[in-house]
Amino acid sequence: MTFMDITVRAARPHEFEVVGELTAGVYLGDGLLDFGAQDPYLAVLRDARHRAGHAELLVAAGPVEDGTGGGAGGGSGEVLGTVTFAVHGGEYAEIARPGEGELRMLAVRPRRAAGAWARPWCASA
Secondary structure, rough: OOOHOOOEEEEEHHHHHHHHHHHHHHHOOOOOOOOHHHHHHHHHHOOOOHHHOEEEEEEEEOOOOOOOOHHHOOOOEEEEEEEEEEEEEOOOOOOOOOOEEEEEEEEEHHHHOOOOOHHHHHHOO
């Protein structure tokens, strides 16, 4: 997969469950939750539908394993990663000041984390 095979776009409603489970799984797997599987923040991480309604929920989508979908054509593709963009005053903003935004809840599929696919996040930020 190359940089050109990846599309950064708004998450689609049919992807919300995948995005929520990806985010929760990465946070849990990387030991980022103080109380592990009992951490109350896990429910917040899983609720991608709510995030999409109160912030900008983005995904990086690439070709599915069989080589179809995703990419610059804008197909569904495999969700490789996700991030939430929250603006000052929004429900998900914690540190943004007036006129600013912040990136929250970044999660990358573990088998894709080391790949060059991360470049679109930087290009679209």
